[in-house]
Amino acid sequence: MDRMATCFAACKAQGRAALITFVTAGDPTVAATPAILDALVAGGTDIIELGMPFTDPMADGPAIELANLRSLGSGTKTAHIFTIAADFRARHPDTPLVLMGYANPMLVRGSDWFADQCKAAGVDGVICVDVPPEEDADLGPALRDAGIHLVRLATPTTDAKRLPAVLEGASGFLYHVSVAGITGKQQAAQANIELAVQKLKAATDLPIAVGFGVRTPEQAAAIGRVADGVVVGSAIVDLVGSHGDAAAPFVQQFVASLSGALTANSRETAA
Amino acid sequence: MTDTISLPNSLRSQPDASGHFGQFGGRYVAETLMPLILELEKVYRAAKDDPAFEEEYDYLLKQYVGRPNPLYYAARLTEALREGAPAGKGAKIYLKREELNHTGAHKINNCIGQALLARRMGKKKVIAETGAGQHGVATATVAALFGMECKIFMGAKDVERQKPNVFRMKLLGAEVIPVTSGSATLKDSMNDALRHWVSNVHDTFYIIGTAAGPHPYPELVRDFQSIIGKEIKTQMMEAEGRLPDMLIAPVGGGSNAIGMFHPFLDDTEVAMIGVEAAGEGLAGKHAASLAGGASGILHGNRTYLLQDEDGQITEAHSISAGLDYPGIGPEHSWLHEIGRVQYMPITDDEALASFQKLSALEGIIPALESAHAIAAAEQVAPTMDADKIIVVNLSGRGDKDIFTVADALGVEM
Numbered sequence: 001m002d003r004m005a006t007c008f009a010a011c012k013a014q015g016r017a018a019l020i021t022f023v024t025a026g027d028p029t030v031a032a033t034p035a036i037l038d039a040l041v042a043g044g045t046d047i048i049e050l051g052m053p054f055t056d057p058m059a060d061g062p063a064i065e066l067a068n069l070r071s072l073g074s075g076t077k078t079a080h081i082f083t084i085a086a087d088f089r090a091r092h093p094d095t096p097l098v099l100m101g102y103a104n105p106m107l108v109r110g111s112d113w114f115a116d117q118c119k120a121a122g123v124d125g126v127i128c129v130d131v132p133p134e135e136d137a138d139l140g141p142a143l144r145d146a147g148i149h150l151v152r153l154a155t156p157t158t159d160a161k162r163l164p165a166v167l168e169g170a171s172g173f174l175y176h177v178s179v180a181g182i183t184g185k186q187q188a189a190q191a192n193i194e195l196a197v198q199k200l201k202a203a204t205d206l207p208i209a210v211g212f213g214v215r216t217p218e219q220a221a222a223i224g225r226v227a228d229g230v231v232v233g234s235a236i237v238d239l240v241g242s243h244g245d246a247a248a249p250f251v252q253q254f255v256a257s258l259s260g261a262l263t264a265n266s267r268e269t270a271a
Numbered sequence: 272m273t274d275t276i277s278l279p280n281s282l283r284s285q286p287d288a289s290g291h292f293g294q295f296g297g298r299y300v301a302e303t304l305m306p307l308i309l310e311l312e313k314v315y316r317a318a319k320d321d322p323a324f325e326e327e328y329d330y331l332l333k334q335y336v337g338r339p340n341p342l343y344y345a346a347r348l349t350e351a352l353r354e355g356a357p358a359g360k361g362a363k364i365y366l367k368r369e370e371l372n373h374t375g376a377h378k379i380n381n382c383i384g385q386a387l388l389a390r391r392m393g394k395k396k397v398i399a400e401t402g403a404g405q406h407g408v409a410t411a412t413v414a415a416l417f418g419m420e421c422k423i424f425m426g427a428k429d430v431e432r433q434k435p436n437v438f439r440m441k442l443l444g445a446e447v448i449p450v451t452s453g454s455a456t457l458k459d460s461m462n463d464a465l466r467h468w469v470s471n472v473h474d475t476f477y478i479i480g481t482a483a484g485p486h487p488y489p490e491l492v493r494d495f496q497s498i499i500g501k502e503i504k505t506q507m508m509e510a511e512g513r514l515p516d517m518l519i520a521p522v523g524g525g526s527n528a529i530g531m532f533h534p535f536l537d538d539t540e541v542a543m544i545g546v547e548a549a550g551e552g553l554a555g556k557h558a559a560s561l562a563g564g565a566s567g568i569l570h571g572n573r574t575y576l577l578q579d580e581d582g583q584i585t586e587a588h589s590i591s592a593g594l595d596y597p598g599i600g601p602e603h604s605w606l607h608e609i610g611r612v613q614y615m616p617i618t619d620d621e622a623l624a625s626f627q628k629l630s631a632l633e634g635i636i637p638a639l640e641s642a643h644a645i646a647a648a649e650q651v652a653p654t655m656d657a658d659k660i661i662v663v664n665l666s667g668r669g670d671k672d673i674f675t676v677a678d679a680l681g682v683e684m
Contacts, residue, residue, distance in 0.1 A: 054583065055453065055583045056570075058466060058469075062452070104568045105582040105583065107568060107582070108567060108578070108580070108581065129301055130299045130301055130568065132301075132302055134289065134298050135299055153302045155301075155302045155303040157303050157306045157472060159306065162305070180469065180473075181303075186470070
């Protein structure tokens with residue numbers, strides 16, 4: 001089993017959902033990012049999504065958009081992101097790392113170049129927001145050849161007819177975007193999330209992670225009772241935004257509260 | 272609107288079934304939007320086959336927009352250029368008077384078509400992005416006409432600079448939302464319009480203002496704007512009994528240009544020039560995506576973009592807000608690559624000179640966008656024989672630009 005599958009299997013064995021946390025690479029600076037990533041792990045993160053900053057993050061709300069601009073404003077280049085990833089891999093041999101971002105920075109030097117860089121840096125998976133299955137003749141095959149997971153997104157507008165196209169070529173896990181919208185804004189009703197996860201589980205054996213609008217330990221715990229993974233991004237990015245270079249301890253404390261809530265689930269299940 | 276059906280060996284049969292013009296175009300959008308744009312494509316195909324749709328579109332273009340607008344022979348401009356040309360040189364210049372449309376530009380042609388599609392899809396709310404406000408005004412206009420709720424996303428800087436258009440939009444019943452994210456310019460207002468759309472897909476239609484964005488937008492905007500080229504064909508046959516030798520149009524996203532060019536793409540004797548905004552010059556700040564950019568992915572399509580080596584989008588600059596965008600419609604990228612259309616950069620200063628020249632010589636104040644095309648004609652006409660014919664697309668009127676021009680010329684108003 002690869003790192004990603006091992007991680008989901010271990011969480012399952014503990015009777016809890018995996019905690020997936022997101023920060024933007026280079027936010028607020030390239031130098032500050034390793035300590036923030038270490039804080040995510042120390043707080044109990046199972047899988048890290050590392051955002052690749054882009055000037056025009058159309059699918060993101062204000063929190064992550066500002067993080068993108070802070071990062072680029074402090075001079076983050078694509079080469080820095082792969083250095084951050086490779087150094088992380090050296091420090092944390094077992095924590096899966098997923099790069100998340102937009103097509104243009106990923107494909108500007110070609111999909112093979114990008115896949116090779118991911119492989120060399122020890123990246124486990126990639127989420128590309130604006131490459132739907134219809135445009136995936138390039139990126140998906142390159143990543144698969146390099147042994148990197150292409151994590152696909154399913155949304156409230158992805159109906160039963162379309163879902164097979166989304167699942168075709170998806171690997172690692174399936175990211176359920178719980179609201180039709182942008183990151184960090186609205187939150188979905190728990191009943192809708194449960195229904196959606198049920199439908200997705202009927203269609204695939206991939207682990208299902210749920211994200212968008214998850215901001216509190218209580219929400220994470222509720223989603224963790226039905227999904228295989230819970231993604232928290234904007235709430236953490238907000239902490240980086242307000243504490244800057246000194247964000248690591250605040251991030252660790254918050255992530256520990258999320259992780260604790262997911263672990264409490266497993267105790268309930270056991271009892 | 273039935274003449275864009277697939278023709279073998281025709282340059283007019285693009286895009287392919289998946290929305291690609293060669294390597295350009297496509298549907299690079301978040302999964303949330305995919306089902307919606309697939310539905311839009313289906314609705315558009317059905318509308319194209321429905322005579323009632325065409326009939327209503329034609330009716331509104333005639334009775335509401337005021338089409339057909341004239342194809343005017345600019346005798347004084349032609350003569351002035353001949354004076355500086357070698358003997359026997361100096362092509363005849365005609366102007367396609369899109370600036371005489373209701374709302375003062377070509378934008379309305381597309382807005383009427385998309386509003387009809389929105390109605391067919393049962394959407395009661397429309398949104399749009401706008402730079403200087405021309406597309407915003409045109410969208411607010413059709414929203415009023417169709418009784419639809421309308422939100423216009425406009426860069427905060429532009430809201431401040433374009434107060435008359437902001438007030439126009441409000442009079443027309445639209446809500447103008449100042450966009451402060453990113454660089455607070457046209458590309459950011461498009462980002463925010465996309466963000467709003469993805470959050471309101473169930474009841475909202477996005478009226479994209481140019482022939483760009485995810486498929487089917489580049490195709491349908493082109494089709495709605497093709498009325499420009501079709502009218503020119505008919506009018507030129509009436510005026511001169513033959514097709515023109517050259518077409519010239521300004522290109523930001525490029526909807527007026529593709530609407531002018533598309534009906535002529537298979538007429539090999541007709542040359543075409545798309546005019547990009549070279550701003551302060553290609554070595555400085557500019558908005559010439561073809562001359563100074565590279566292929567990339569933004570706002571739903573693969574096309575030429577101004578970007579750095581990491582694929583980060585760089586800021587565009589043009590004195591003309593309508594050309595101030597770091598990308599270009601995907602069909603233009605394709606026509607550039609296959610060499611069917613030549614693209615020519617024109618600087619702010621050249622456009623400013625032509626803005627004044629056309630005003631003084633012909634009594635027509637052109638939009639700064641259109642002034643770029645006039646400037647290109649001024650350079651090209653004197654190199655062509657006097658019996659050759661150029662048509663310039665006068666895509667919009669320049670009333671909106673008088674403050675910008677006065678400022679650039681150092682005139683106190």
